[in-house]
Amino acid sequence: MTADEQVAEWKALVEWVVWIHDLYELSREERLPLCWPQHPGLVEEFRSLKAWRNAIYNSPDAAAAAHTARSWHGELRQTIAAITSFWAPTCRAGHKDATVLSEAHPDLAERWQRVGPPLMNSSPTAEPGAAISDEISDQDMTTALKAGHAQPHSRSMPYYTRLDGTWWTRSTDGTTWLRCTDPAHHAQLDDTSARMRAADTARDQLDHQ
Structure with missing residues (x-):
């Protein structure tokens, strides 16, 4: 700004x-x-x-x-x-400033840089040029759903699916899925999914009684 x-x-x-x-x-x-x-x-x-x-x-x-x-x-x-x-x-007894890292430990950030990000032996090998996409094919989403890697929002709203920690929605032509990027929309889907999936479970239990 x-x-x-x-x-x-x-x-x-x-x-x-x-x-x-x-x-x-x-x-x-x-x-x-x-x-x-x-x-x-x-x-x-x-x-x-x-x-x-x-x-x-x-x-x-x-x-x-x-x-x-x-x-x-x-x-x-x-x-x-x-x-x-x-x-x-x-701060109830009066404001107290937090410690600034560069003042308390002047060389710490440089030491962190030298350590580098943590690497685990079990980490998958990154594909060259791979990047996070905001669009995936319907075939890939279907495969993820069958494998249990993706989870539908609910039976009433199957056109929303959660995959890799984010929500996706099916495109109007049904050939692709688009990532939902709005935080408010994400929160809404989290909330309604929990409620509606609980309702689905309760309905299943009643049907089997």
Whole structure:
């Protein structure tokens, strides 16, 4: 971002946090420390929560947004609960800056660079030029489903499938599958899949009684 964009973004974030602070009564038990702007990790948490919430409530699909909104509220509670134990554990008695790695251990980052990434003997050999694609063929997805590497969303929504830790949706012509890249959509699919698969299981149990 440019300097002007950073100023505008920060102003919008502060206004949003003030609104969230009052709306969710975060003054109770000092759930939100007033020094939150001095914790970069917490700032990033709020930036992502703000972007996620905007995506939810600006969604044209009200039914889908309702489920995602519940997921968002759960994430908000987890973030607030983590403040005193993770983000700002020593700030109730006054803000305390975290240690900067380069100051506490000037040569540590260089040592990490020399070590390099961990390599396991069981690691598969990378294919030359291989890259993560946002599209795979229907045949490859069918093979992954049969092998158990992929899992359908539910019986009611087989056109969504989870593979390699991400969600995929079948293209309109049925020849390819496209990766779902929107975080809010991902959260919605995670939530609805758990619910609908549980419903499928319950229905199967009733059918066998």
